[in-house]
Amino acid sequence: MVNRTVLDPGKRRRATILITVCIALMAVIASVSGLNVAQPKLATEFNASQGMVLWMINIYTLSLAAMLLPLGAIGDRWGRRRMLLSGLLIFGVASIISGLAPSSYIMLAARLLSGLGAAMIMPVTLAVITSTFPDEERSKAIGIWTGVAGGGGILGMYLSAILVDLADWRWLFALPVVLVIVAFMMTLRFIPDSVEKTKHKFDIVGSLLSIIAVIGIVFALHEAPGAGWGDLVTLVSMIIGVTGAVGFVLWELRQEGPLLDIRLFREHGLSSGSVTLLTVFGVQAGIFVVLFPYFQGVLGWSGLRSTFAMMPMALLMMLASGLAPGISIHIGSRFTMATGIMFGSIGAALMAAFVSVEGGYLSVLPGMLTMGLGMGLTMTPSTEAITSALPADRQGVASALNDITRELGTALGVALLGALVTAGYSNAIGSRLDLLPMGIAAVAREGIANALAIAPRAASQSGMLIRVAKESFVQGWQHAMWIGAGVMAVLFIYILVLGPKTNKKI
Structure with missing residues (x-):
């Protein structure tokens, strides 16, 4: 018997549209995290300080986050297909320049331009989905989109680590360029151009x-x-x-045609969805900050092996994002969000309770898997809550707001949880270095990587310094993870009380 659903032209066209925007999104997401694995090589290649290397990474996120909201609104007015094509072109050219950059300043300029192109791409990818898919299919499409957005960064880091280890860091930019070319050609052929007419001037x-x-x-x-x-x-x-x-x-609040109607945040779906994504991405980013030093510093793994160790969490996150719409049909989006947040809190608590130097990877794997499941369940209904709160003619703004909460959450999580790990490490190791020379002790207090690097100079005390540094890092990790678990627990209560008001089933 012929399966009419599979052969339905409308569904086949929408599936192709979804594949196209996800390929474009993957190019952007992979570039957010891919350069992290090449930090030492960038410093050597350009004779750059650690601060300069971090800016090569961070300036992309900065320009991306800053331009999301206005470019999302412009995309609604100018045409989403044209905005996507323009963004892909700018992003592709900037990626090529990054791969060929002869100096750190050219790299900075290219990464700034990449962020601008990414800000043109990201809001449009989600806006195309919300404006193209009918209600009964939209939540599943958003689930796939959030899976790519949530797990794509880890997959991008994995591929980037392979390129860095086996070839050269400049090949990192080959993957985004290939994805851009494919997405550009598919956009020309499959993406419809939607323009929203408005009587108000651009804000x-x-x-x-x-x-x-x-x-x-x-x-x-x-x-x-x-x-x-x-x-x-x-x-x-x-x-x-x-x-x-x-x-x-x-x-x-004083504008008739505002860029973002602040009053809409009175609607529980928009406010709770935004707060949830901000918090979830913050905790997730903070966990990534501590996982890589744990794998590389405490366990002594390579960058490639460390990235591969993140894959189970990423794959489960992507799988859960795809399952979330079906779960929401049965229990509603509010309780799906709350369930995911509960798993996220339990996952952070598991990592805090069981992580150890001796336990290795198995001491953190259960927490990683639990958190991946929870975050996957949370992201899809949260994104749906935001996009469904704004009308069809403001979907570019809705999509940009969704992306901004993710970027701000990431920056906040890295800053706060990263600082907690650093402070916990310093407090734990401070009084345990009294037998070492002052110069070596001062370097060791700066971080686990510094302690491991200076350990050979400690002669007979080298083994003790390495052991103390690893134990102190684990203590700092535990402090940060308990805080992350507590924040997620507070968010769980908030969603139960102030989640989407109608407990809308997506």
Whole structure:
């Protein structure tokens, strides 16, 4: 018997559209995390400081987050297909320049341009889904999109680690370029052009204020772990960002055609979805910050093996994202979100309770799997809650808001949980280095990588220093993971009380 569902032309066309936007999204997501595995090689190639190398990575996220909201709104007005094609072109060219960059400053400029292109791509990919798929298919499509967004970064790091270990770091940019070419050709053929007509002028002032707010806040969050929260640059950046955010809210409340209608946050779906994504991506990013030093520093694994160790968590996250819509049909989106958050909190608690130097990978694997399951279940209904709260003519803005919460959450998680691990390590190791020379002890207090690097100079005390550094890092990890588990527990209660008001089934 012929399966009519499989052969239905409309569903086949929408499936092709979904594949196209996911390929474009994968190019963007892979570039967010791919360069992390090449930090030592970048420093050597360009004779760059660690701060410069971090900016090569972070300037991409900064420009991406800052431009998401205004470019999402422009995409609604100008045409989503044209915006996607333009973004892919800019992103592809910038990736080629990055791969050929002869200096650190060219690399910085290319990464800045890549972030701009990515900001044109990301909102459109989700907006195309929400404006193309009918209600009965939309949640499944969003589930696949969130799976790619959530797990694609880890898959990108894995492929990047292979390229770095087996070839050269410059080949990192070959993968995004190939994905861009494929997505560009498929967009020309399959993506329909949708333009939303509006009687209101584009909100230029609101756009500028949103850019100032995001740049100020994200810059401060990136600088705080290294420079400290009391550093003048960090404080000024945060003040500028918060002032821009307050100005943005006040301005938007007075506009007839605002860039983002702040009043919509009274709707529980939009507010709870945004808070959930902000928190979930923050905890996830913070966990990634500590997992790689654990694998590489405590267990002594290579970058490739460490990335491969993350794969079970990424695959389960992607699988759960695809299953979330079906679960929501039975128990509703509010309880699906709450269940996922509960698993996320349990996963963080498991890692905090059982991680050890001697236990190795098996001591953290149950927590990783539990957290991957929880985050996969959470992301799809949260994204649906945001996109369904805004009308069809504002889906670019809805998609951009969804992406901004992810980027801000990532920056916040890296800053806060990363700082907790650093502080926990310093407190744990501080009084255990009294027998070492002051110079060696000072270096060892800076971090586990520094302690392992300086250990050979400790002569007979080398073994003791390595053991103490590993144990201290694990203690710092435990402090951060307990905080992450507590934050997720608070979020669980918040969603049960103030989740989507109608407990909408997606």
